[in-house]
Amino acid sequence: MYDTVRDRLIHLHHCRGAGWKTIQALLAADATLSAPFSLSPSALRSLVPLSDAQWNAFFHDLHAIDMQRLLQAYRSRGIRLITLWDADYPPLLKHIHAPPWVLYAKGNLALLQQVKLISIVGTRHPTKEGIAALEKLVPPLVSAGFTIVSGLAFGIDVCAHQLAVRHGGTTIAVIAGGLDHVYPKAHRSFARQLMEEHLVIAEHPPATRPQPWQFPARNRIISGLSLGTIVVQARVKSGSLITAAYALEQGREVFAVPGPIGLAESAGPNTLIQHGAKLVQQADDVIAEFPYL
Known part of the structure; x- marks a missing residue:
């Protein structure tokens, strides 16, 4: 049916x-991935860790999807597929735990090969001080050649993307779900701009609607693409601190912008600093950590 793995x-x-995990299990059983397309249903069922409902959907799609038609549609729309085995897979991302098997990308793919990638994340409800911190940090980072990576969410994320664009830099947005269902809807117009001039990527096929579990999962990609992650305002229990935790797990740098002790949005960065994150007051505090670049 197919010529290559x-x-x-x-x-x-x-x-x-x-x-x-399902694809990992199938690869462990057969490194060529031929088995799913040739085994009997009962034999294949024993290889995949799925519920009955999931199994029925999986088996239907395995034999019903017209993959050639889909791939042609992707090509016509400028959507590129990059697998873990491809030469243009992002080098740092390849070394994280559970790297995405496939990335779906639209825009300037060369950005994925940049070394100077830095992620900036934070609250969806920043104060004016949080925005001021971004305005102080992003322009000099862009001037130093860093590409800004974030998640296109409300608040700090989208402001970081917008500042990178406004100051002539480059930016990568990592979204949950697929490229056809950018979330939040309010950012779809901006996402289309990024798809033309910068880059938007997802680890799910374009038609996938975002699910709640996909947001924390995509945070490992934001940190995994980057040399380090900067947290600008975040509550103690927030997606931004999940991203910082992934960065630590991946052996990347973690930076945090401190804030007033009475402000809930300061609690996340201040806690990170207590646990060893580098306190950031200006872009040079970040740039100094990468003297080899």
């Missing part, structure tokens, strides 16, 4: 229920 991976990646 890459083609088989892409098909499997479009099957409902075929999450990261």
Whole structure:
């Protein structure tokens, strides 16, 4: 049916229920990924850790998806697929725990090969001081050649993207769900701009609607692409601190902008600083950590 393991991976990646662990299990059983397309249903069922409902959807998609038609549609729309085995897969991302099997990308793919990638994350409800911190940090980082990585969410994320664009820099947005369902809807127009001049990527096929669990999962990609992560305003229990935790797990730098002790949005960065994150007051505090660049 397919000539290469890459083609088989892409098909499997479009099957409902075929999450990261399912594909890992199939690769462990057969490194060529030929088995799913040739085994009997009962034999294949024993290989995949899925519920009955998930199995039914997976098996249907395995034999019903017209992959060639889908790939042609992607090409016509400028959507590129990059698998873990491709030469243009982001080098730092390849070394994280559970790297995405496939990335779906639209825009300037060369940005994925940049060394100077730095992620900036934070609250969806920044104060004027949080915005002022971004305005102080992003322009000099851009001038120093850093590409800004973030998640296109309300607040700090989208402001970081916008400042990078406004100051002539480059930026990568990592979204939950697929490229056809950018969330939040309010940022779809801006996302289309990024798809033309910068880059938007997702680890799910374009038609995938975002689910709550996908947001914390995509945070590992934001940190995994980057040399380090800067947290600008975040509550103690927030997605931004999940991103910082991933960065630590991945052996990347963690930076935090301090704030007033009475402000809830300061609690996250201040806690990170207590635990060893580098306190950031200006862009040079970040740049100094990468003297080899």
